[in-house]
Amino acid sequence: MVSCSSVSCQISFYTPACGCLFVAKLCKMMSHDRYVTVVYLSLISGLDGLRNVRLEGPHHVRSGEDVILRCNYDLDNDSIYVVKFYRDSNEFYRFVPKEVPPKRFFPSSGLAFNEVYCNEHDIFLRNVSLETTGRFKCAVSAEMTFQTFIAAQDLVIVEIDYSPPLIEVDQPSYYPGENAKANCSVGQVSHSLNFTWFINDQEVPKALHRQITIPDADVPSLMKSVSLLQFEMGTTSFTALDSTKGGGRTSLNGDDTRLKCRAELFDLYSEYSKEIVIQTTQPRYSPSNQDTLRRSSPPINGGAVAASSSPSPTVLSSWRNLILLMIIGWTGAKRGLHFHFCL
Incomplete structure:
Protein backbone atom coordinates (compact mmCIF):
# COMPACT_ATOMS: atom_id res chain seq x y z
CA MET A 1 0.00 0.00 0.00
CA VAL A 2 1.33 3.35 -0.95
CA SER A 3 0.71 6.19 1.49
CA CYS A 4 0.39 9.77 0.46
CA SER A 5 2.42 12.30 2.42
CA SER A 6 0.49 15.31 1.20
CA VAL A 7 -2.70 15.78 -0.71
CA SER A 8 -2.64 18.42 -3.37
CA CYS A 9 -6.24 18.14 -4.56
CA GLN A 10 -9.42 16.18 -3.92
CA ILE A 11 -12.29 16.00 -6.43
CA SER A 12 -15.68 14.40 -5.82
CA PHE A 13 -18.12 13.20 -8.49
CA TYR A 14 -21.67 12.27 -7.56
CA THR A 15 -23.86 10.23 -9.91
CA PRO A 16 -27.56 10.48 -8.93
CA ALA A 17 -28.57 7.62 -11.23
CA CYS A 18 -26.76 5.05 -9.12
CA GLY A 19 -26.30 7.06 -5.95
CA CYS A 20 -22.52 6.70 -6.26
CA LEU A 21 -19.84 9.12 -5.10
CA PHE A 22 -16.42 9.01 -6.71
CA VAL A 23 -13.58 10.66 -4.81
CA ALA A 24 -10.30 11.34 -6.63
CA LYS A 25 -7.17 12.28 -4.67
CA LEU A 26 -4.08 13.64 -6.37
CA CYS A 27 -0.97 13.07 -4.28
CA LYS A 28 2.72 13.72 -4.68
CA MET A 29 5.22 11.29 -3.25
CA MET A 30 9.02 11.07 -3.14
CA SER A 31 10.32 8.14 -5.21
CA HIS A 32 13.98 7.88 -6.04
CA ASP A 33 14.50 11.57 -5.43
CA ARG A 34 11.66 12.41 -7.81
CA TYR A 35 8.09 13.46 -7.21
CA VAL A 36 5.51 11.17 -8.70
CA THR A 37 1.82 12.12 -8.93
CA VAL A 38 -0.45 9.33 -7.85
CA VAL A 39 -4.25 9.37 -8.37
CA TYR A 40 -6.43 7.41 -5.99
CA LEU A 41 -10.03 6.82 -7.09
CA SER A 42 -12.37 5.52 -4.46
CA LEU A 43 -16.06 4.67 -4.84
CA ILE A 44 -18.69 5.12 -2.20
CA SER A 45 -21.83 3.37 -3.40
CA GLY A 46 -25.37 3.52 -2.13
CA LEU A 47 -25.12 7.14 -0.97
CA ASP A 48 -28.50 8.95 -1.02
CA GLY A 49 -27.08 12.26 0.10
CA LEU A 50 -29.32 15.14 1.12
CA ARG A 51 -33.08 14.45 1.13
CA ASN A 52 -36.41 15.24 2.78
CA VAL A 53 -35.81 18.95 3.19
CA ARG A 54 -38.86 20.56 4.85
CA LEU A 55 -39.67 23.85 6.55
CA GLU A 56 -41.79 23.50 9.68
CA GLY A 57 -43.53 26.11 11.78
CA PRO A 58 -46.87 27.85 12.33
CA HIS A 59 -48.82 29.25 9.39
CA HIS A 60 -50.71 31.95 11.33
CA VAL A 61 -49.37 33.93 14.30
CA ARG A 62 -50.69 36.86 16.32
CA SER A 63 -48.80 40.11 16.06
CA GLY A 64 -46.28 40.59 18.88
CA GLU A 65 -45.50 36.91 19.41
CA ASP A 66 -42.22 35.02 18.79
CA VAL A 67 -41.87 32.43 16.01
CA ILE A 68 -39.42 29.58 15.41
CA LEU A 69 -39.11 28.23 11.85
CA ARG A 70 -37.25 24.92 11.63
CA CYS A 71 -35.54 23.63 8.50
CA ASN A 72 -35.36 19.85 8.79
CA TYR A 73 -33.45 17.53 6.44
CA ASP A 74 -31.91 14.08 6.28
CA LEU A 75 -28.23 13.38 5.53
CA ASP A 76 -26.70 10.07 4.50
CA ASN A 77 -22.92 10.05 4.95
CA ASP A 78 -22.89 13.64 3.77
CA SER A 79 -22.46 16.99 5.50
CA ILE A 80 -23.92 20.46 5.21
CA TYR A 81 -22.17 23.05 3.11
CA VAL A 82 -24.62 25.93 3.70
CA VAL A 83 -28.17 26.59 4.92
CA LYS A 84 -29.92 29.77 3.76
CA PHE A 85 -33.22 31.31 4.85
CA TYR A 86 -35.30 33.61 2.64
CA ARG A 87 -38.46 35.66 2.95
CA ASP A 88 -39.93 35.87 -0.53
CA SER A 89 -36.77 36.37 -2.64
CA ASN A 90 -34.63 38.10 0.01
CA GLU A 91 -32.03 36.17 2.02
CA PHE A 92 -31.98 37.15 5.68
CA TYR A 93 -29.95 34.37 7.38
CA ARG A 94 -27.10 32.06 6.39
CA PHE A 95 -25.34 29.26 8.25
CA VAL A 96 -22.00 27.93 6.95
CA PRO A 97 -20.49 25.34 9.36
CA LYS A 98 -16.89 25.84 8.20
CA GLU A 99 -16.92 29.62 8.50
CA VAL A 100 -16.06 31.53 11.66
CA PRO A 101 -18.47 32.64 12.86
CA PRO A 102 -20.87 30.31 11.06
CA LYS A 103 -23.91 32.64 11.38
CA ARG A 104 -24.60 35.63 9.19
CA PHE A 105 -27.70 37.86 9.42
CA PHE A 106 -28.89 40.27 6.76
CA PRO A 107 -31.14 43.24 7.65
CA SER A 108 -34.73 42.94 6.45
CA SER A 109 -37.80 45.02 7.34
CA GLY A 110 -40.16 43.38 9.81
CA LEU A 111 -37.61 40.77 10.95
CA ALA A 112 -35.90 40.77 14.35
CA PHE A 113 -33.83 37.80 15.53
CA ASN A 114 -32.86 36.09 18.73
CA GLU A 115 -29.41 35.14 17.46
CA VAL A 116 -28.63 32.80 20.36
CA TYR A 117 -31.30 30.31 19.23
CA CYS A 118 -30.46 30.44 15.52
CA ASN A 119 -28.45 27.51 14.13
CA GLU A 120 -28.17 25.15 11.13
CA HIS A 121 -31.85 24.21 11.56
CA ASP A 122 -33.70 27.01 13.32
CA ILE A 123 -34.37 30.68 12.84
CA PHE A 124 -35.87 32.51 15.85
CA LEU A 125 -38.03 35.57 15.00
CA ARG A 126 -38.84 38.02 17.79
CA ASN A 127 -41.95 40.18 18.16
CA VAL A 128 -43.39 39.58 14.71
CA SER A 129 -45.63 42.21 13.07
CA LEU A 130 -47.88 42.52 10.03
CA GLU A 131 -44.75 43.45 8.06
CA THR A 132 -43.26 40.03 8.85
CA THR A 133 -45.85 38.28 6.67
CA GLY A 134 -44.42 36.51 3.61
CA ARG A 135 -43.40 33.24 1.98
CA PHE A 136 -40.45 31.80 3.89
CA LYS A 137 -37.95 29.35 2.39
CA CYS A 138 -34.90 27.41 3.46
CA ALA A 139 -32.30 26.26 0.93
CA VAL A 140 -29.93 23.47 2.00
CA SER A 141 -26.76 22.55 0.09
CA ALA A 142 -24.75 19.40 0.78
CA GLU A 143 -20.97 19.43 0.74
CA MET A 144 -20.04 16.13 -0.86
CA THR A 145 -22.85 15.73 -3.37
CA PHE A 146 -23.39 19.44 -4.13
CA GLN A 147 -27.12 18.87 -3.96
CA THR A 148 -29.39 21.79 -3.09
CA PHE A 149 -33.03 21.47 -2.03
CA ILE A 150 -35.53 24.18 -1.11
CA ALA A 151 -38.59 23.99 1.14
CA ALA A 152 -41.14 26.78 1.62
CA GLN A 153 -44.27 27.76 3.52
CA ASP A 154 -46.35 30.89 4.08
CA LEU A 155 -46.34 32.76 7.36
CA VAL A 156 -49.27 35.14 7.96
CA ILE A 157 -49.22 37.57 10.88
CA SER A 192 -61.85 39.55 7.41
CA LEU A 193 -63.44 37.09 9.86
CA ASN A 194 -65.83 34.19 9.33
CA PHE A 195 -69.21 34.68 11.05
CA THR A 196 -71.89 32.18 12.07
CA TRP A 197 -75.37 33.26 13.24
CA PHE A 198 -77.65 31.37 15.61
CA ILE A 199 -81.36 32.15 16.10
CA ASN A 200 -82.95 30.26 18.99
CA ASP A 201 -79.84 27.99 18.99
CA GLN A 202 -80.41 27.07 15.34
CA GLU A 203 -77.60 27.87 12.89
CA VAL A 204 -78.58 30.23 10.13
CA PRO A 205 -77.33 29.20 6.65
CA LYS A 206 -74.36 31.30 5.58
CA ALA A 207 -76.11 32.19 2.32
CA LEU A 208 -78.65 34.18 4.33
CA HIS A 209 -76.26 36.78 5.74
CA ARG A 210 -73.62 38.90 4.09
CA GLN A 211 -70.30 40.31 5.18
CA ILE A 212 -68.61 43.69 4.78
CA THR A 213 -65.41 45.35 5.99
CA ILE A 214 -65.02 48.95 7.11
CA PRO A 215 -61.48 50.42 6.91
CA ASP A 216 -60.05 51.87 10.09
CA ALA A 217 -59.74 55.64 9.79
CA ASP A 218 -56.65 55.81 12.03
CA VAL A 219 -54.74 52.64 11.08
CA PRO A 220 -54.85 51.86 7.33
CA SER A 221 -53.73 48.26 7.83
CA LEU A 222 -56.68 47.46 10.13
CA MET A 223 -60.43 47.18 9.59
CA LYS A 224 -63.77 46.40 11.21
CA SER A 225 -65.24 43.06 10.09
CA VAL A 226 -69.06 43.02 10.06
CA SER A 227 -71.77 40.45 9.26
CA LEU A 228 -75.27 41.71 8.39
CA LEU A 229 -78.46 39.74 9.05
CA GLN A 230 -82.05 40.73 8.23
CA PHE A 231 -85.09 38.61 9.04
CA GLU A 232 -88.86 38.88 9.33
CA MET A 233 -90.26 38.70 12.83
CA GLY A 234 -93.14 36.34 13.53
CA THR A 235 -94.75 34.36 16.32
CA THR A 236 -93.65 30.97 15.02
CA SER A 237 -91.21 31.65 12.20
CA PHE A 238 -88.79 34.14 10.73
CA THR A 239 -87.68 34.82 7.20
CA ALA A 240 -84.00 35.54 6.63
CA LEU A 241 -83.63 37.88 3.69
CA ASP A 242 -80.70 37.57 1.31
CA SER A 243 -80.44 40.46 -1.15
CA THR A 244 -78.23 38.49 -3.52
CA LYS A 245 -79.94 35.08 -3.57
CA GLY A 246 -83.60 35.82 -3.04
CA GLY A 247 -83.85 34.88 0.64
CA GLY A 248 -85.06 31.73 2.39
CA ARG A 249 -87.23 30.60 5.26
CA THR A 250 -86.40 28.70 8.42
CA SER A 251 -89.11 27.61 10.86
CA LEU A 252 -88.65 28.41 14.54
CA ASN A 253 -90.70 28.11 17.71
CA GLY A 254 -91.38 30.75 20.33
CA ASP A 255 -92.59 34.31 20.42
CA ASP A 256 -89.26 35.98 21.27
CA THR A 257 -86.10 35.56 19.23
CA ARG A 258 -82.76 34.72 20.85
CA LEU A 259 -79.84 35.92 18.75
CA LYS A 260 -76.15 34.98 18.97
CA CYS A 261 -73.14 35.00 16.64
CA ARG A 262 -69.68 33.42 16.49
CA ALA A 263 -66.61 34.98 14.87
CA GLU A 264 -63.55 32.98 13.75
CA LEU A 265 -60.17 33.75 12.19
CA PHE A 266 -57.89 30.90 11.13
CA ASP A 267 -56.92 28.81 14.17
CA LEU A 268 -56.18 31.88 16.31
CA TYR A 269 -59.58 33.30 17.22
CA SER A 270 -63.02 31.77 17.90
CA GLU A 271 -65.37 33.74 20.15
CA TYR A 272 -69.14 33.90 20.78
CA SER A 273 -71.07 37.09 21.30
CA LYS A 274 -73.35 37.69 24.24
CA GLU A 275 -76.85 36.37 23.50
CA ILE A 276 -79.54 39.00 23.08
CA VAL A 277 -83.35 38.62 23.02
CA ILE A 278 -85.52 40.43 20.50
CA GLN A 279 -89.14 40.67 21.65
CA THR A 280 -92.14 40.18 19.41
CA THR A 281 -94.71 42.84 20.34
CA GLN A 282 -98.41 42.16 19.69
CA PRO A 283 -100.45 45.20 18.48
CA ARG A 284 -102.54 46.88 21.23
CA TYR A 285 -105.91 48.64 20.51
CA SER A 286 -107.04 51.68 22.57
CA PRO A 287 -110.54 53.32 22.41
CA SER A 288 -109.10 56.01 20.18
CA ASN A 289 -107.73 53.27 17.93
CA GLN A 290 -111.17 51.64 17.81
CA ASP A 291 -112.79 55.00 16.87
CA THR A 292 -110.18 55.36 14.20
CA LEU A 293 -110.95 51.88 12.95
CA ARG A 294 -114.71 52.67 12.88
CA ARG A 295 -114.10 55.86 10.95
CA SER A 296 -111.84 54.05 8.53
CA SER A 297 -114.24 51.11 8.07
CA PRO A 298 -115.10 50.42 4.42
CA PRO A 299 -118.59 51.22 3.06
CA ILE A 300 -121.16 48.49 3.41
CA ASN A 301 -122.81 47.19 0.21
CA GLY A 302 -121.13 49.90 -1.79
CA GLY A 303 -122.98 52.74 -0.03
CA ALA A 304 -121.29 55.83 1.32
CA VAL A 305 -121.17 56.40 5.05
CA ALA A 306 -122.31 59.99 5.89
CA ALA A 307 -123.34 61.82 9.04
CA SER A 308 -127.14 62.44 9.23
CA SER A 309 -128.44 66.01 9.84
CA SER A 310 -131.93 64.81 11.02
CA PRO A 311 -132.61 64.44 14.77
CA SER A 312 -133.16 60.96 16.11
CA PRO A 313 -136.70 59.68 16.90
CA THR A 314 -135.94 59.90 20.64
CA VAL A 315 -135.14 63.60 20.41
CA LEU A 316 -138.33 64.32 18.42
CA SER A 317 -140.49 62.52 20.99
CA SER A 318 -139.02 64.59 23.84
CA TRP A 319 -139.79 67.86 22.07
CA ARG A 320 -143.40 66.84 21.39
CA ASN A 321 -143.93 66.00 25.06
CA LEU A 322 -142.50 69.32 26.18
CA ILE A 323 -144.75 71.32 23.82
CA LEU A 324 -147.79 69.33 24.95
CA LEU A 325 -147.08 70.08 28.60
CA MET A 326 -146.69 73.78 27.88
CA ILE A 327 -150.12 73.86 26.15
CA ILE A 328 -151.80 72.07 29.05
CA GLY A 329 -150.21 74.45 31.54
CA TRP A 330 -151.32 77.56 29.63
CA THR A 331 -154.91 76.27 29.26
CA GLY A 332 -155.14 75.41 32.96
CA ALA A 333 -153.88 78.85 33.96
CA LYS A 334 -156.71 80.53 32.09
CA ARG A 335 -159.23 78.43 33.97
CA GLY A 336 -157.54 79.03 37.34
CA LEU A 337 -156.04 75.61 37.57
CA HIS A 338 -152.51 75.02 38.71
CA PHE A 339 -150.41 72.00 37.66
CA HIS A 340 -147.08 70.83 38.98
CA PHE A 341 -144.89 68.83 36.61
CA CYS A 342 -141.85 66.84 37.52
CA LEU A 343 -139.44 66.36 34.69
Whole structure:
Protein backbone atom coordinates (compact mmCIF):
# COMPACT_ATOMS: atom_id res chain seq x y z
CA MET A 1 0.00 0.00 0.00
CA VAL A 2 1.33 3.35 -0.95
CA SER A 3 0.71 6.19 1.49
CA CYS A 4 0.39 9.77 0.46
CA SER A 5 2.42 12.30 2.42
CA SER A 6 0.49 15.31 1.20
CA VAL A 7 -2.70 15.78 -0.71
CA SER A 8 -2.64 18.42 -3.37
CA CYS A 9 -6.24 18.14 -4.56
CA GLN A 10 -9.42 16.18 -3.92
CA ILE A 11 -12.29 16.00 -6.43
CA SER A 12 -15.68 14.40 -5.82
CA PHE A 13 -18.12 13.20 -8.49
CA TYR A 14 -21.67 12.27 -7.56
CA THR A 15 -23.86 10.23 -9.91
CA PRO A 16 -27.56 10.48 -8.93
CA ALA A 17 -28.57 7.62 -11.23
CA CYS A 18 -26.76 5.05 -9.12
CA GLY A 19 -26.30 7.06 -5.95
CA CYS A 20 -22.52 6.70 -6.26
CA LEU A 21 -19.84 9.12 -5.10
CA PHE A 22 -16.42 9.01 -6.71
CA VAL A 23 -13.58 10.66 -4.81
CA ALA A 24 -10.30 11.34 -6.63
CA LYS A 25 -7.17 12.28 -4.67
CA LEU A 26 -4.08 13.64 -6.37
CA CYS A 27 -0.97 13.07 -4.28
CA LYS A 28 2.72 13.72 -4.68
CA MET A 29 5.22 11.29 -3.25
CA MET A 30 9.02 11.07 -3.14
CA SER A 31 10.32 8.14 -5.21
CA HIS A 32 13.98 7.88 -6.04
CA ASP A 33 14.50 11.57 -5.43
CA ARG A 34 11.66 12.41 -7.81
CA TYR A 35 8.09 13.46 -7.21
CA VAL A 36 5.51 11.17 -8.70
CA THR A 37 1.82 12.12 -8.93
CA VAL A 38 -0.45 9.33 -7.85
CA VAL A 39 -4.25 9.37 -8.37
CA TYR A 40 -6.43 7.41 -5.99
CA LEU A 41 -10.03 6.82 -7.09
CA SER A 42 -12.37 5.52 -4.46
CA LEU A 43 -16.06 4.67 -4.84
CA ILE A 44 -18.69 5.12 -2.20
CA SER A 45 -21.83 3.37 -3.40
CA GLY A 46 -25.37 3.52 -2.13
CA LEU A 47 -25.12 7.14 -0.97
CA ASP A 48 -28.50 8.95 -1.02
CA GLY A 49 -27.08 12.26 0.10
CA LEU A 50 -29.32 15.14 1.12
CA ARG A 51 -33.08 14.45 1.13
CA ASN A 52 -36.41 15.24 2.78
CA VAL A 53 -35.81 18.95 3.19
CA ARG A 54 -38.86 20.56 4.85
CA LEU A 55 -39.67 23.85 6.55
CA GLU A 56 -41.79 23.50 9.68
CA GLY A 57 -43.53 26.11 11.78
CA PRO A 58 -46.87 27.85 12.33
CA HIS A 59 -48.82 29.25 9.39
CA HIS A 60 -50.71 31.95 11.33
CA VAL A 61 -49.37 33.93 14.30
CA ARG A 62 -50.69 36.86 16.32
CA SER A 63 -48.80 40.11 16.06
CA GLY A 64 -46.28 40.59 18.88
CA GLU A 65 -45.50 36.91 19.41
CA ASP A 66 -42.22 35.02 18.79
CA VAL A 67 -41.87 32.43 16.01
CA ILE A 68 -39.42 29.58 15.41
CA LEU A 69 -39.11 28.23 11.85
CA ARG A 70 -37.25 24.92 11.63
CA CYS A 71 -35.54 23.63 8.50
CA ASN A 72 -35.36 19.85 8.79
CA TYR A 73 -33.45 17.53 6.44
CA ASP A 74 -31.91 14.08 6.28
CA LEU A 75 -28.23 13.38 5.53
CA ASP A 76 -26.70 10.07 4.50
CA ASN A 77 -22.92 10.05 4.95
CA ASP A 78 -22.89 13.64 3.77
CA SER A 79 -22.46 16.99 5.50
CA ILE A 80 -23.92 20.46 5.21
CA TYR A 81 -22.17 23.05 3.11
CA VAL A 82 -24.62 25.93 3.70
CA VAL A 83 -28.17 26.59 4.92
CA LYS A 84 -29.92 29.77 3.76
CA PHE A 85 -33.22 31.31 4.85
CA TYR A 86 -35.30 33.61 2.64
CA ARG A 87 -38.46 35.66 2.95
CA ASP A 88 -39.93 35.87 -0.53
CA SER A 89 -36.77 36.37 -2.64
CA ASN A 90 -34.63 38.10 0.01
CA GLU A 91 -32.03 36.17 2.02
CA PHE A 92 -31.98 37.15 5.68
CA TYR A 93 -29.95 34.37 7.38
CA ARG A 94 -27.10 32.06 6.39
CA PHE A 95 -25.34 29.26 8.25
CA VAL A 96 -22.00 27.93 6.95
CA PRO A 97 -20.49 25.34 9.36
CA LYS A 98 -16.89 25.84 8.20
CA GLU A 99 -16.92 29.62 8.50
CA VAL A 100 -16.06 31.53 11.66
CA PRO A 101 -18.47 32.64 12.86
CA PRO A 102 -20.87 30.31 11.06
CA LYS A 103 -23.91 32.64 11.38
CA ARG A 104 -24.60 35.63 9.19
CA PHE A 105 -27.70 37.86 9.42
CA PHE A 106 -28.89 40.27 6.76
CA PRO A 107 -31.14 43.24 7.65
CA SER A 108 -34.73 42.94 6.45
CA SER A 109 -37.80 45.02 7.34
CA GLY A 110 -40.16 43.38 9.81
CA LEU A 111 -37.61 40.77 10.95
CA ALA A 112 -35.90 40.77 14.35
CA PHE A 113 -33.83 37.80 15.53
CA ASN A 114 -32.86 36.09 18.73
CA GLU A 115 -29.41 35.14 17.46
CA VAL A 116 -28.63 32.80 20.36
CA TYR A 117 -31.30 30.31 19.23
CA CYS A 118 -30.46 30.44 15.52
CA ASN A 119 -28.45 27.51 14.13
CA GLU A 120 -28.17 25.15 11.13
CA HIS A 121 -31.85 24.21 11.56
CA ASP A 122 -33.70 27.01 13.32
CA ILE A 123 -34.37 30.68 12.84
CA PHE A 124 -35.87 32.51 15.85
CA LEU A 125 -38.03 35.57 15.00
CA ARG A 126 -38.84 38.02 17.79
CA ASN A 127 -41.95 40.18 18.16
CA VAL A 128 -43.39 39.58 14.71
CA SER A 129 -45.63 42.21 13.07
CA LEU A 130 -47.88 42.52 10.03
CA GLU A 131 -44.75 43.45 8.06
CA THR A 132 -43.26 40.03 8.85
CA THR A 133 -45.85 38.28 6.67
CA GLY A 134 -44.42 36.51 3.61
CA ARG A 135 -43.40 33.24 1.98
CA PHE A 136 -40.45 31.80 3.89
CA LYS A 137 -37.95 29.35 2.39
CA CYS A 138 -34.90 27.41 3.46
CA ALA A 139 -32.30 26.26 0.93
CA VAL A 140 -29.93 23.47 2.00
CA SER A 141 -26.76 22.55 0.09
CA ALA A 142 -24.75 19.40 0.78
CA GLU A 143 -20.97 19.43 0.74
CA MET A 144 -20.04 16.13 -0.86
CA THR A 145 -22.85 15.73 -3.37
CA PHE A 146 -23.39 19.44 -4.13
CA GLN A 147 -27.12 18.87 -3.96
CA THR A 148 -29.39 21.79 -3.09
CA PHE A 149 -33.03 21.47 -2.03
CA ILE A 150 -35.53 24.18 -1.11
CA ALA A 151 -38.59 23.99 1.14
CA ALA A 152 -41.14 26.78 1.62
CA GLN A 153 -44.27 27.76 3.52
CA ASP A 154 -46.35 30.89 4.08
CA LEU A 155 -46.34 32.76 7.36
CA VAL A 156 -49.27 35.14 7.96
CA ILE A 157 -49.22 37.57 10.88
CA VAL A 158 -52.65 38.54 12.23
CA GLU A 159 -53.69 41.59 14.24
CA ILE A 160 -56.67 40.83 16.50
CA ASP A 161 -57.43 41.16 20.20
CA TYR A 162 -59.30 38.75 22.46
CA SER A 163 -62.56 40.73 22.74
CA PRO A 164 -65.76 38.84 21.83
CA PRO A 165 -67.90 39.97 18.88
CA LEU A 166 -70.66 42.51 19.47
CA ILE A 167 -74.29 42.27 18.25
CA GLU A 168 -76.28 45.42 17.52
CA VAL A 169 -79.96 45.61 16.49
CA ASP A 170 -82.10 48.48 15.23
CA GLN A 171 -84.57 48.22 18.11
CA PRO A 172 -85.25 45.82 21.02
CA SER A 173 -88.72 44.72 19.83
CA TYR A 174 -90.69 44.38 16.62
CA TYR A 175 -94.26 43.69 15.53
CA PRO A 176 -94.94 40.40 13.73
CA GLY A 177 -94.07 40.76 10.07
CA GLU A 178 -91.56 43.58 10.59
CA ASN A 179 -88.02 43.21 9.24
CA ALA A 180 -85.50 43.00 12.06
CA LYS A 181 -81.93 44.03 11.25
CA ALA A 182 -78.85 42.98 13.21
CA ASN A 183 -75.10 43.08 12.74
CA CYS A 184 -72.25 41.20 14.39
CA SER A 185 -68.86 42.91 14.34
CA VAL A 186 -65.26 42.70 15.50
CA GLY A 187 -63.13 45.83 15.29
CA GLN A 188 -59.41 46.51 14.89
CA VAL A 189 -58.54 43.39 12.87
CA SER A 190 -56.15 42.85 9.97
CA HIS A 191 -58.19 40.18 8.16
CA SER A 192 -61.85 39.55 7.41
CA LEU A 193 -63.44 37.09 9.86
CA ASN A 194 -65.83 34.19 9.33
CA PHE A 195 -69.21 34.68 11.05
CA THR A 196 -71.89 32.18 12.07
CA TRP A 197 -75.37 33.26 13.24
CA PHE A 198 -77.65 31.37 15.61
CA ILE A 199 -81.36 32.15 16.10
CA ASN A 200 -82.95 30.26 18.99
CA ASP A 201 -79.84 27.99 18.99
CA GLN A 202 -80.41 27.07 15.34
CA GLU A 203 -77.60 27.87 12.89
CA VAL A 204 -78.58 30.23 10.13
CA PRO A 205 -77.33 29.20 6.65
CA LYS A 206 -74.36 31.30 5.58
CA ALA A 207 -76.11 32.19 2.32
CA LEU A 208 -78.65 34.18 4.33
CA HIS A 209 -76.26 36.78 5.74
CA ARG A 210 -73.62 38.90 4.09
CA GLN A 211 -70.30 40.31 5.18
CA ILE A 212 -68.61 43.69 4.78
CA THR A 213 -65.41 45.35 5.99
CA ILE A 214 -65.02 48.95 7.11
CA PRO A 215 -61.48 50.42 6.91
CA ASP A 216 -60.05 51.87 10.09
CA ALA A 217 -59.74 55.64 9.79
CA ASP A 218 -56.65 55.81 12.03
CA VAL A 219 -54.74 52.64 11.08
CA PRO A 220 -54.85 51.86 7.33
CA SER A 221 -53.73 48.26 7.83
CA LEU A 222 -56.68 47.46 10.13
CA MET A 223 -60.43 47.18 9.59
CA LYS A 224 -63.77 46.40 11.21
CA SER A 225 -65.24 43.06 10.09
CA VAL A 226 -69.06 43.02 10.06
CA SER A 227 -71.77 40.45 9.26
CA LEU A 228 -75.27 41.71 8.39
CA LEU A 229 -78.46 39.74 9.05
CA GLN A 230 -82.05 40.73 8.23
CA PHE A 231 -85.09 38.61 9.04
CA GLU A 232 -88.86 38.88 9.33
CA MET A 233 -90.26 38.70 12.83
CA GLY A 234 -93.14 36.34 13.53
CA THR A 235 -94.75 34.36 16.32
CA THR A 236 -93.65 30.97 15.02
CA SER A 237 -91.21 31.65 12.20
CA PHE A 238 -88.79 34.14 10.73
CA THR A 239 -87.68 34.82 7.20
CA ALA A 240 -84.00 35.54 6.63
CA LEU A 241 -83.63 37.88 3.69
CA ASP A 242 -80.70 37.57 1.31
CA SER A 243 -80.44 40.46 -1.15
CA THR A 244 -78.23 38.49 -3.52
CA LYS A 245 -79.94 35.08 -3.57
CA GLY A 246 -83.60 35.82 -3.04
CA GLY A 247 -83.85 34.88 0.64
CA GLY A 248 -85.06 31.73 2.39
CA ARG A 249 -87.23 30.60 5.26
CA THR A 250 -86.40 28.70 8.42
CA SER A 251 -89.11 27.61 10.86
CA LEU A 252 -88.65 28.41 14.54
CA ASN A 253 -90.70 28.11 17.71
CA GLY A 254 -91.38 30.75 20.33
CA ASP A 255 -92.59 34.31 20.42
CA ASP A 256 -89.26 35.98 21.27
CA THR A 257 -86.10 35.56 19.23
CA ARG A 258 -82.76 34.72 20.85
CA LEU A 259 -79.84 35.92 18.75
CA LYS A 260 -76.15 34.98 18.97
CA CYS A 261 -73.14 35.00 16.64
CA ARG A 262 -69.68 33.42 16.49
CA ALA A 263 -66.61 34.98 14.87
CA GLU A 264 -63.55 32.98 13.75
CA LEU A 265 -60.17 33.75 12.19
CA PHE A 266 -57.89 30.90 11.13
CA ASP A 267 -56.92 28.81 14.17
CA LEU A 268 -56.18 31.88 16.31
CA TYR A 269 -59.58 33.30 17.22
CA SER A 270 -63.02 31.77 17.90
CA GLU A 271 -65.37 33.74 20.15
CA TYR A 272 -69.14 33.90 20.78
CA SER A 273 -71.07 37.09 21.30
CA LYS A 274 -73.35 37.69 24.24
CA GLU A 275 -76.85 36.37 23.50
CA ILE A 276 -79.54 39.00 23.08
CA VAL A 277 -83.35 38.62 23.02
CA ILE A 278 -85.52 40.43 20.50
CA GLN A 279 -89.14 40.67 21.65
CA THR A 280 -92.14 40.18 19.41
CA THR A 281 -94.71 42.84 20.34
CA GLN A 282 -98.41 42.16 19.69
CA PRO A 283 -100.45 45.20 18.48
CA ARG A 284 -102.54 46.88 21.23
CA TYR A 285 -105.91 48.64 20.51
CA SER A 286 -107.04 51.68 22.57
CA PRO A 287 -110.54 53.32 22.41
CA SER A 288 -109.10 56.01 20.18
CA ASN A 289 -107.73 53.27 17.93
CA GLN A 290 -111.17 51.64 17.81
CA ASP A 291 -112.79 55.00 16.87
CA THR A 292 -110.18 55.36 14.20
CA LEU A 293 -110.95 51.88 12.95
CA ARG A 294 -114.71 52.67 12.88
CA ARG A 295 -114.10 55.86 10.95
CA SER A 296 -111.84 54.05 8.53
CA SER A 297 -114.24 51.11 8.07
CA PRO A 298 -115.10 50.42 4.42
CA PRO A 299 -118.59 51.22 3.06
CA ILE A 300 -121.16 48.49 3.41
CA ASN A 301 -122.81 47.19 0.21
CA GLY A 302 -121.13 49.90 -1.79
CA GLY A 303 -122.98 52.74 -0.03
CA ALA A 304 -121.29 55.83 1.32
CA VAL A 305 -121.17 56.40 5.05
CA ALA A 306 -122.31 59.99 5.89
CA ALA A 307 -123.34 61.82 9.04
CA SER A 308 -127.14 62.44 9.23
CA SER A 309 -128.44 66.01 9.84
CA SER A 310 -131.93 64.81 11.02
CA PRO A 311 -132.61 64.44 14.77
CA SER A 312 -133.16 60.96 16.11
CA PRO A 313 -136.70 59.68 16.90
CA THR A 314 -135.94 59.90 20.64
CA VAL A 315 -135.14 63.60 20.41
CA LEU A 316 -138.33 64.32 18.42
CA SER A 317 -140.49 62.52 20.99
CA SER A 318 -139.02 64.59 23.84
CA TRP A 319 -139.79 67.86 22.07
CA ARG A 320 -143.40 66.84 21.39
CA ASN A 321 -143.93 66.00 25.06
CA LEU A 322 -142.50 69.32 26.18
CA ILE A 323 -144.75 71.32 23.82
CA LEU A 324 -147.79 69.33 24.95
CA LEU A 325 -147.08 70.08 28.60
CA MET A 326 -146.69 73.78 27.88
CA ILE A 327 -150.12 73.86 26.15
CA ILE A 328 -151.80 72.07 29.05
CA GLY A 329 -150.21 74.45 31.54
CA TRP A 330 -151.32 77.56 29.63
CA THR A 331 -154.91 76.27 29.26
CA GLY A 332 -155.14 75.41 32.96
CA ALA A 333 -153.88 78.85 33.96
CA LYS A 334 -156.71 80.53 32.09
CA ARG A 335 -159.23 78.43 33.97
CA GLY A 336 -157.54 79.03 37.34
CA LEU A 337 -156.04 75.61 37.57
CA HIS A 338 -152.51 75.02 38.71
CA PHE A 339 -150.41 72.00 37.66
CA HIS A 340 -147.08 70.83 38.98
CA PHE A 341 -144.89 68.83 36.61
CA CYS A 342 -141.85 66.84 37.52
CA LEU A 343 -139.44 66.36 34.69
